[in-house]
Amino acid sequence: METIAALDPGRDKCGFAVLDTEGSVLFQKVLETKKLEQEVRNAQKQYGFTRLIEGNGTTSKEAQARLTRAMPELIIKVVDEYRTTDMARKAYWQAKPPKGWRRLLPLGLQVPPEPVDDFVAVILATRYIKEYYHE
Template sequence: MAVILAVDPGREKCGLALVDEKTGVIWQRVVPAAELMTTVGQFVQQGAVQTVVAGDRTGSAKFKTQWDQSGLSAKARLVFVDEHMSSVEGRRRYLRDHPGKGLRRLLPIGLKTPDQPFDDYVAVILAERFLKKNASLGME
């Protein structure tokens, strides 16, 4: 399996994360929804990934339609994973990694608000869920 591309599809913006099953996160970004298929296509066409993992809720139907029309399924497989509570986990991880400055550092995470989109962190969570599920099934 090696490297997977995780996608948190949304209406206006989407989170992307390139994750190696052994070393972890290689790359992560938030991109406008209009650029999603171009970015995914670049990774798949370069042969960087053979598996694309996507959340199964907001934006997933549109992403599936775009995927089917793109012809990328000949080069990589698309797998949907349960997105339940992934935004909450992604928010928590973003705030942990970006604690803020000054007095803001002292606030509990529950009282902080992210200062930028964290959809890429949600994509990382989705990748981890996929890898964990496949490891527990003994799949490589």
């Protein structure tokens, strides 16, 4: 079974995930942008992906250029990030339900207490897998 990586690039931090083509999340992490190439290379060694799906956000071109220089064999496909942050917040709360006083507030009024960029990466990969592997 093939694996696919996904990246939600950002100025200071990036969301990163690796999924198999059935949509199972094998790895997800928020990583420091300054360690982008090292982190992606380490994950590639562990999970063996040859394709990376990247969101088209603000720093997308810079991240793509850095990864292409460091890993020319990696196939990078840039995709639309539309509404992924909102979707990632919902996914975050499903994965990590609120505890304590947070349970009393509607989720729509809350901001997750930690970055959700890794959930965005999972969403980007999931969209790609649905479109190209499960038509």
